Amino acid sequence: MTRARSATTVVVGAGHSGLATSRHLTAQGIDHVVLERGQVAHSWATQRWDSLRLLTPNWMTRLPGADYAGPDPDGFMEAAEVAALLVRYATESRAPVQPETVVRRVARSGDGFTVETDRGPWSARSVVLASGSVRGVAPALADALPDGVVSLHAIDYRNPSQLPGGGALVVGAAASGVQIAAELAASGREVTLAVGEHVRAPRRYRGRDLFSWIDEAGILDERWDEVDDITRVRRLPSFQLAGGTADLDLNALQALGVRLVGRLAAIRDGEALFSGSLANVAALADLKLNRLLASIDAAAGLEAGGERPEPTRVPAPLLSLRLDSGEIRSVVWATGIKPDHGYVDLDVFDAKGALRHDGGVTPAPGLYVTGLPALRRRRSTYIDGARADADELTKHLAAAL
Structure with missing residues (x-):
């Protein structure tokens, strides 16, 4: 049986929300790993149509410690440009991303969690669900x-x-x-x-x-x-x-x-x-x-x-x-998408299968979710919202630890 590696916090997903969370965890001094099913910004690179541009202007494409600094603040990024930006951000932030790692199950283990992946298990005291996995x-x-x-x-x-x-x-x-x-x-x-x-x-x-x-x-x-x-x-x-x-x-x-x-x-x-x-x-x-x-x-x-x-x-x-x-x-x-949290084996879902949370804090102590529409404010729906959401959720997480 493969021995579980450990981290204080496991972040699931290396999109903009997961990377913003990682940046704030680093600032809080909390050791963590970011598990990504593909490469950084996988969803931006694979789940957008060819001609898509962001609805928000470039100046709103802001992440913790990284405001937009390009030549066209009033322009609109293509999905491929967003993916490239996130790859650079992950590199510059030295985010501890483990790519090509599929999370299969998150379950309670003692006072923490076991995160089972296709590359072996992880144990953690807290988990942040920031996966971009969605289903139509x-x-x-x-x-x-x-x-x-x-x-x-x-x-x-x-x-x-x-x-x-x-x-x-x-x-x-x-x-x-x-x-x-x-x-x-x-x-x-x-x-x-x-x-x-x-x-x-x-x-x-x-x-x-x-x-x-x-x-x-x-x-x-x-x-x-x-x-x-x-x-x-x-x-x-x-x-x-x-x-x-x-x-x-x-x-x-x-x-x-x-x-x-x-x-x-x-x-x-x-x-x-x-x-x-x-x-x-x-x-x-x-x-x-x-x-x-x-x-x-x-x-x-x-x-x-x-x-x-x-x-x-x-x-x-x-x-x-x-x-x-x-x-x-x-x-x-074009009838909407839903996050896919089917790998979470915990009693945190409502009768319709949606993850229950209060501003990203789930009923399971130590389990958080981010990257959802209007998570903590209306701004959360956009990339720009990840900064404040990650700041507040990681402060809650740190206090709980």
């Missing part, structure tokens, strides 16, 4: 697609060449859905976008990038224990934005020739059935957009009434579409 979430009705229709989740999408020619149905209108729909339309395909709840936002407002305003207004620093319904905040779709482009809302997509339909409600006998709520959903998104811009005006002390995007144009409702007629050759499910 497709609705159960995906199983009802007719034979011959290609089905692909957004997490597996790379570029239009993966899909056959002909019409494509994109399901979901958050950032991934609108970007993929626009790219498929630009490739010459007839694209239909099934739209559910979404968060509309302008790329620029009053001459500045939206994130410049919401950062200055303090909106991103609202804490998880200050919001009325943190569960809902964590489930909100991402902004309908694309890095480096103009607005990519439903009006812009229609200008590109994308056909809008309501939320995909069912697939029966080869026919897709859509909700008739598109107009109401779009009106609600417009209302929230205007509230956001009004809150920016108020926080910045600006005169109310800055420019507002025109209301969403909603087409006549299309309530059904044959999927077995040859018009639709492929479906892309």
